Amino acid sequence: SRxxxxxxxxGLDEGATDAGLYATGPAVLAGAGTDLVTLVAKAPxxxxxxxxxxxTGGPTTQPTTRPxxxxxxxxxxxxxxxxxxxxxxxxxxxxxxxxxxxxxxxTIDGAFALAATGHDDNALRTIVDFLEQGGKDGEGRSLxxxxxxxxxxxLGGSMGKAAVLAQAVERDPRDFGGQDLIxxxxxxxxxxxxxxxxxxxxxxGAYTYxxxxxxxxxxxxxxxxxxxxxxxxxxxxxLAGLQHGSGAWPSLIPATxxxxxxxxxxxxxxxxxxxGDAHAAAVDKALSWLASQQLADGGFPxxxxxxxxxxxxxxxxxxxxxxxxxxxxxxALKFLASQQNKDxxxxxxxxxxRGSDIRAxxxxxxxxxxxxxxxxxxxxxxxxxxxxPSSSTPAIVTPGDSAGGGGGIVNADGPGGGGGSLxx
Numbered sequence: 001s002r003x004x005x006x007x008x009x010x011g012l013d014e015g016a017t018d019a020g021l022y023a024t025g026p027a028v029l030a031g032a033g034t035d036l037v038t039l040v041a042k043a044p045x046x047x048x049x050x051x052x053x054x055x056t057g058g059p060t061t062q063p064t065t066r067p068x069x070x071x072x073x074x075x076x077x078x079x080x081x082x083x084x085x086x087x088x089x090x091x092x093x094x095x096x097x098x099x100x101x102x103x104x105x106x107t108i109d110g111a112f113a114l115a116a117t118g119h120d121d122n123a124l125r126t127i128v129d130f131l132e133q134g135g136k137d138g139e140g141r142s143l144x145x146x147x148x149x150x151x152x153x154x155l156g157g158s159m160g161k162a163a164v165l166a167q168a169v170e171r172d173p174r175d176f177g178g179q180d181l182i183x184x185x186x187x188x189x190x191x192x193x194x195x196x197x198x199x200x201x202x203x204x205g206a207y208t209y210x211x212x213x214x215x216x217x218x219x220x221x222x223x224x225x226x227x228x229x230x231x232x233x234x235x236x237x238x239l240a241g242l243q244h245g246s247g248a249w250p251s252l253i254p255a256t257x258x259x260x261x262x263x264x265x266x267x268x269x270x271x272x273x274x275x276g277d278a279h280a281a282a283v284d285k286a287l288s289w290l291a292s293q294q295l296a297d298g299g300f301p302x303x304x305x306x307x308x309x310x311x312x313x314x315x316x317x318x319x320x321x322x323x324x325x326x327x328x329x330x331x332a333l334k335f336l337a338s339q340q341n342k343d344x345x346x347x348x349x350x351x352x353x354r355g356s357d358i359r360a361x362x363x364x365x366x367x368x369x370x371x372x373x374x375x376x377x378x379x380x381x382x383x384x385x386x387x388x389p390s391s392s393t394p395a396i397v398t399p400g401d402s403a404g405g406g407g408g409i410v411n412a413d414g415p416g417g418g419g420g421s422l423x424x
Contacts, residue, residue, distance in 0.1 A: 287324075
């Protein structure tokens with residue numbers, strides 16, 4: 001500004017008395033905070049046709065707008081989840097590094113996080129195509145070796161989880177991977193408790209081999225999103241009957257009398273999806289209990305301590321009434337941000353060994369958006385699956401990382417893998 005002359009121009013040298021055209025142009029650009037490259041660069045073409053914002057297909061439930069920096073860096077979180085060191089060949093997370101055995105439940109957790117944020121729709125498309133097209137892991141297993149749909153040991157939670165993913169990305173859950181997951185769920189509803197040694201059915205209205213409230217809830221969400229309210233009547237009644245007087249839900253099925261943040265958040269999201277107001281009071285009571293469990297630093301208690309996983313799920317649950325619980329949600333988002341590492345991943349909990357964990361990171365990223373599993377939607381129109389890498393990148397495990405996500409997070413899939421692998 002000291003060198004600008006009375007006529008508005010700039011000289012070629014310091015102290016010049018005559019303005020020059022070639023000097024004035026760059027000076028104006030610099031003053032405007034831009035440059036010639038930026039001005040002439042062609043705007044990137046959108047990757048998908050315009051849809052409900054954001055352009056990549058946006059969730060049907062938009063997260064509450066908050067000031068920048070309040071929550072975790074979701075783009076960095078997605079970069080961690082999709083890094084070659086973690087997402088094997090861009091298609092699945094491994095349960096066993098040596099054999100290449102897939103953790104299909106964890107893989108869907110990662111897909112949920114991608115769908116919630118919309119930060120890498122091509123990566124999401126790649127995972128979904130792999131699962132739907134019968135892609136095989138290092139042991140030759142595909143998705144339905146995990147769900148058990150159509151077989152003797154059909155796992156209600158696994159079928160529900162796979163169906164919710166199909167619904168979230170606008171695929172057909174009645175023909176996903178060559179199987180009808182909605183029919184499978186209807187067949188999996190227990191008519192009565194099974195007798196020992198058969199442990200498939202804990203009670204009437206439960207799903208076969210669904211060992212947790214989380215797994216059970218996924219089955220209901222899938223049925224409701226498919227318009228099967230009548231078929232889900234028994235499971236809905238069973239879930240509602242598990243709620244404690246405090247408003248909380250237990251973790252496991254059969255119930256053990258405990259009260260858990262993760263399960264309560266998930267049950268609230270599920271009953272909130274049921275048409276009508278029959279369960280409105282139960283949902284309100286659940287959210288009030290969730291808010292009462294928040295710790296001073298914004299976190300929430302889980303099996304691993306002050307749990308990242310539980311905080312992410314609590315944000316999703318409390319976001320059912322985001323206006324009322326805005327203060328608690330904001331505190332929880334700040335807590336999640338405090339547990340994010342330089343590589344973009346998240347610790348399992350505030351206590352214990354530091355290091356990014358895939359399972360905790362998936363729930364932290366997806367949960368931070370506040371979007372319920374009941375309404376999660378992401379269009380894949382205009383996306384392209386990523387090619388299989390020519391060679392796999394060597395796994396780089398950060399301190400405390402257990403690839404599939406251990407570190408105190410209880411995998412509620414249960415033996416053989418059920419549905420609720422997010423329970424902490």
